[in-house]
Amino acid sequence: MILIVGGSYQGKTKFARDNFGQANYLNQFHLFVKKRMEEGMTEEEILGQIFEMCSEGKWVIIADEIGSGVVPANAWDRQLREWTGRILIEIAREAEEVYRVVCGIGRRIK
Amino acid sequence: MITFIYGSSSSGKSAYGEERIQGLNHENKYYLATMEAYDKESIKRIERHRLLRKDKGFETIECPRNIREIIPEIKEDSCLLLECLSNLLANEMFVDDKPGDYLLCANKIVEDILSLASRVEDLVIVSNNIFEDGLRYEKPTQDYMRALGLINSRICQDADEVYEVVVGIPVRIK
Numbered sequence: 001m002i003l004i005v006g007g008s009y010q011g012k013t014k015f016a017r018d019n020f021g022q023a024n025y026l027n028q029f030h031l032f033v034k035k036r037m038e039e040g041m042t043e044e045e046i047l048g049q050i051f052e053m054c055s056e057g058k059w060v061i062i063a064d065e066i067g068s069g070v071v072p073a074n075a076w077d078r079q080l081r082e083w084t085g086r087i088l089i090e091i092a093r094e095a096e097e098v099y100r101v102v103c104g105i106g107r108r109i110k
Numbered sequence: 111m112i113t114f115i116y117g118s119s120s121s122g123k124s125a126y127g128e129e130r131i132q133g134l135n136h137e138n139k140y141y142l143a144t145m146e147a148y149d150k151e152s153i154k155r156i157e158r159h160r161l162l163r164k165d166k167g168f169e170t171i172e173c174p175r176n177i178r179e180i181i182p183e184i185k186e187d188s189c190l191l192l193e194c195l196s197n198l199l200a201n202e203m204f205v206d207d208k209p210g211d212y213l214l215c216a217n218k219i220v221e222d223i224l225s226l227a228s229r230v231e232d233l234v235i236v237s238n239n240i241f242e243d244g245l246r247y248e249k250p251t252q253d254y255m256r257a258l259g260l261i262n263s264r265i266c267q268d269a270d271e272v273y274e275v276v277v278g279i280p281v282r283i284k
Contacts (some may be wrong), residue, residue: 003277005276005277007242065118065242065276067118067119067120067121067239068118068119068239068240068241068242068243069240069241069242069243069244069245070240070243070245070247070251070255071119071240075151078151081119081120082119082120083120084120085118085119085120085121085122085277086120088277088278089120089121089122089277089278091277092277092278092279093278098276098277098279100276100281109276109279109281110279
């Protein structure tokens with residue numbers, strides 16, 4: 001599993017395509033978490049689903065970093081931010097490679 | 111020595127801060143908790159952090175503001191984890207919900223932190239990245255952001271090591 005994180009519009013997808021070619025891509029991962037939270041899944045269930053899904057084949061997961069702002073006023077938004085952050089920590093722990101993309105430049109951090 | 115740990119919400123910065131403190135060999139390990147319990151969510155958050163640092167040998171000092179006042183409690187040969195600057199600033203700046211002057215607050219907190227730093231062998235400080243959502247807020251929030259930016263920059267000038275934690279991975283930036 002390869003994880004790529006960064007802010008919006010930093011060229012994460014292009015960086016991924018250029019460097020990892022044929023693979024299964026899970027892009028906009030933060031929206032994947034959001035959808036499941038809306039459906040009522042728990043943090044653990046979401047994480048379980050991801051690991052099950054990515055257990056076979058080569059996977060590249062691409063996610064926006066969404067925790068780098070002022071604490072949202074809305075409790076649901078705060079929870080989404082925390083869940084996304086914590087789930088990404090777990091994915092990063094399992095991933096063989098982790099990259100952070102800034103201005104189109106990917107830097108390997110694991 | 112000052113180690114500064116910066117990161118987004120739920121990036122694993124507290125866990126890394128604790129790991130750093132645990133790796134030190136000082137006789138006394140303090141955890142300076144600045145979060146005030148004011149509603150169910152903050153109580154839950156405090157509980158989660160208590161659980162995370164359970165059995166790690168910390169002595170917890172709860173001090174939501176005026177952290178300089180804890181200095182007499184600190185014993186010789188100590189290290190201290192200050193968690194975290196965003197809460198400390200909010201507690202200093204929004205006393206009685208009335209925002210204080212951001213520059214005064216920022217300078218006062220920097221002074222307090224540097225006093226604390228001169229009392230312990232190792233100070234590990236956790237702070238937040240709240241700066242990158244590109245939104246404009248009302249003046250009190252903008253002032254709060256400005257103050258936190260100032261404090262972070264000022265402390266990082268004096269810090270020996272600075273890390274940004276990204277998805278649980280510490281990336282050294284100084």
